[in-house]
């Protein structure tokens with residue numbers, strides 16, 4: 001624009017080119033001599049008007065050129081204005097974001113402080129929880145000790161056919177769940193006196209009548225099972241005549257409500273181990289399942305060729321540790337894995353038909369779960385074994401009509417059960433020598449019987465009247481066990 005103004009000024013001042021003399025006026029208005037248009041530099045032949053026209057045309061070109069530049073400068077200007085507006089918007093947004101960031105940083109700081117406080121609270125609560133857990137274990141185990149380290153529960157099987165009220169010879173007092181009476185009319189041998197009623201009273205830690213369900217039975221021993229996670233050896237075994245309900249009590253059947261002690265104990269152990277993880281406890285579990293059949297050990301978790309079955313021996317590896325050579329010790333991580341092993345064991349278990357029980361178990365089966373716990377927060381370790389035993393049924397030769405192999409089996413069963421009785425009697429008498437080695441069963445279970453263990457025995461009895469004398473024998477045996485006082489169990493902790 002400035003240039004245009006200058007140009008206009010310049011052209012307005014140009015002298016008129018009409019062949020006349022050009023006049024210029026001085027500032028003081030004085031008339032000056034007309035300047036002779038010099039021919040020098042423009043060629044003597046050109047007229048002076050041509051030069052000016054050329055200059056004007058140049059100027060016009062330049063003007064056009066500058067106008068173009070002005071236009072693009074204007075466009076540039078617009079673009080710059082636009083960019084400035086955008087930049088200002090960004091600046092505003094940035095300012096908003098910066099202030100938001102500032103607020104976030106404040107929040108973060110507050111949150112960090114809060115997290116710090118919460119961590120402190122959690123640590124405090126963890127400590128309290130740990131102390132609570134320790135207190136629970138102490139109390140729980142003190143209660144268990146008061147109840148005695150060998151306890152005996154009696155369970156009466158329901159009649160498999162017929163009316164339960166027909167069981168007249170077994171009397172269970174309504175308000176005492178620890179007592180049981182066997183009553184029988186005894187005929188006078190001479191016929192001179194009247195028949196007399198003979199009663200045999202027994203008292204145990206708990207008596208379950210024929211209507212007791214599996215859940216109810218397990219509830220009574222679940223605290224004992226819990227001790228296994230606290231580092232105590234726990235052993236539970238079922239004793240009784242053939243067909244009296246030992247396998248039903250220990251294993252039960254597939255339906256969950258009919259599960260026996262073993263599946264329920266396994267379920268509880270894994271559930272509690274999971275809950276204890278929150279307190280820093282990590283557990284590892286190893287399962288084994290062995291049967292004692294005719295005084296020979298058989299691995300119930302064996303999966304190899306039948307003719308390649310290895311032989312097994314019981315070895316004492318330390319004062320409170322027993323191991324079986326060549327036995328499958330299977331690491332297990334959850335309940336399902338144990339259930340699969342139990343199924344495998346059941347397939348392997350020797351069952352055969354006897355005159356008294358179609359699926360009678362002819363061997364003692366010993367399920368063991370070795371538990372190792374570690375609490376790295378507390379630098380504590382514990383080690384224990386949960387041992388669940390289903391004993392073979394005690395039976396009398398004549399009554400069970402056993403012959404041949406069945407007779408041999410039965411003799412071995414009775415011999416080991418007799419030895420169990422002898423060991424228990426020696427423990428009850430506090431004898432200096434206890435003959436554990438007399439049978440494989442007592443040798444394998446020695447830590448559960450006289451050692452550092454909490455032991456529970458089920459005595460199962462059949463309700464049929466013809467089982468009276470077998471029931472009497474079993475209850476007498478169980479009473480002996482009940483009187484047995486073994487050393488106080490202590491947790492295997494480091």
Ligand SMILES: Nc1ncnc2c1ncn2[C@@H]1O[C@H](COP(=O)(O)OP(=O)(O)OP(=O)(O)O)[C@@H](O)[C@H]1O
Nearest residue numbers: 157158242243244245246247248357360361392393
């Ligand atoms: N409490 C119960 N309720 C219902 N049925 C039961 C109960 N106890 C046992 N039975 C049934 O009685 C039968 C014999 O029981 P079980 O096989 O458990 O006896 P056992 O003592 O293990 O015999 P064995 O020593 O010969 O192995 C089975 O059919 C079982 O299902």
